[in-house]
Amino acid sequence: xxxxxxxxxxxxxxxxxxxxxxxxxxxxxxxxxxxxxxxxxxxxxxxxxxxxxxxxxxxxxxxxxxxxxxxxxxxxxxxxxxxxxxxxxxxxxxxxxxxxxxxxxxxxxxxxxxxxxxxxxxxxxxxxxxxxxxxxxxxxxxxxxxxxxxxxxxxxxxxxxxxxxxxxxxxxxxxxxxxxxxxxxxxxxxxxxxxxxxxxxxxxxxxxxxxxxxxxxxxxxxxxxxxxxxxxxxxxxxxxxxxxxxxxxxxxxxxxxxxxxxxxxxxxxxxxxxxxxxxx
Numbered sequence: 001x002x003x004x005x006x007x008x009x010x011x012x013x014x015x016x017x018x019x020x021x022x023x024x025x026x027x028x029x030x031x032x033x034x035x036x037x038x039x040x041x042x043x044x045x046x047x048x049x050x051x052x053x054x055x056x057x058x059x060x061x062x063x064x065x066x067x068x069x070x071x072x073x074x075x076x077x078x079x080x081x082x083x084x085x086x087x088x089x090x091x092x093x094x095x096x097x098x099x100x101x102x103x104x105x106x107x108x109x110x111x112x113x114x115x116x117x118x119x120x121x122x123x124x125x126x127x128x129x130x131x132x133x134x135x136x137x138x139x140x141x142x143x144x145x146x147x148x149x150x151x152x153x154x155x156x157x158x159x160x161x162x163x164x165x166x167x168x169x170x171x172x173x174x175x176x177x178x179x180x181x182x183x184x185x186x187x188x189x190x191x192x193x194x195x196x197x198x199x200x201x202x203x204x205x206x207x208x209x210x211x212x213x214x215x216x217x218x219x220x221x222x223x224x225x226x227x228x229x230x231x232x233x234x235x236x237x238x239x240x241x242x243x244x245x246x247x248x249x250x251x252x253x254x255x256x257x258x259x260x261x262x263x264x265x266x267x268x269x270x271x272x273x274x275x276x277x278x279x280x
Contacts, residue, residue, distance in 0.1 A: 018081035023214035063091035092123040147202035154242035
C-alpha cells in the first residue's frame with residue numbers, strides 16, 4: 001500500500017484559483033476572513049500528508065467523511081484571497097478518474113470495487129443537493145497538462161532550488177483576467193490552425209472552469225510533488241509555458257516549422273517525466 005500511494009499522490013501538480021473574500025456569501029465570507037488571520041494555517045505539505053493518511057486504513061478511505069474547512073491563503077495587492085481545499089469533492093472527482101490511471105488489478109487492490117461503488121453512490125446523492133459545486137483546485141499526476149501552460153507566461157515563472165529541508169519550488173501565478181484572455185486567444189489560433197483535438201478540448205474545459213470564479217481572482221500553476229522526482233537542473237531549465245506560447249504564436253503567424261520545434265521540445269521534456277513514472 002505505501003508503494004502505490006507514494007506513486008499516485010505525491011507526484012501531483014496543481015492548478016489553483018484564489019478568490020477574493022467578496023466572492024463568498026455570508027457566513028462563509030466571515031469564516032474565511034477569520035481563518036486568514038490564523039497563524040496556524042496548514043501548508044501545502046499538510047494537505048498532502050492528510051491525503052496520504054486516509055490511504056493507510058484497511059479498507060482505505062477514498063473520500064473524507066466530512067468536507068475540509070481549510071484553505072490556502074494569499075495576499076493579492078492588499079486583498080485577502082482564499083483557495084478552499086474542498087478535499088471531499090476533489091476526492092470524489094479523482095476517484096472517477098482512477099480507472100484511466102491504473103490497471104484494473106492494481107485499482108482493485110488499492111481500492112476494492114465495493115469501496116468505489118459506495119463512494120460513487122455517496123457522490124451522486126451529494127451532487128443532487130449541490131449541482132453547482134466546483135473545486136478551486138485541479139490536480140494532475142506525473143504531468144502538467146499542456147493546456148494549463150496556456151494560462152500563464154514565462155515572466156510569471158518562479159523557481160527556487162530549495163535548501164536544507166526546504167524542497168525546490170516551481171510555480172506560476174497570474175491574474176484571472178490574464179488567464180481568461182490567454183485561453184480565448186489560444187483557442188482562436190488553434191481552431192484556425194488545426195483540427196479539433198485534445199489540446200483544444202482541454203482548453204475549452206479549463207476555460208469554462210475559470211469562468212466560474214470571480215474576475216479578480218488569482219490563478220496558480222504549481223509543480224507540486226514533481227519537484228521531488230525531477231533533478232534540479234531539469235527544473236531550472238523547464239520553460240514549458242514559454243514553449244507553449246511560442247508554439248501558439250508560430251501557428252498564428254502560419255509558421256508550421258517553428259510551431260513543430262516548440263512542440264518537439266515539450267514532447268521530449270515530458271516524455272522523460274513519463275518514463276520516470278514507468279520506472280516506478
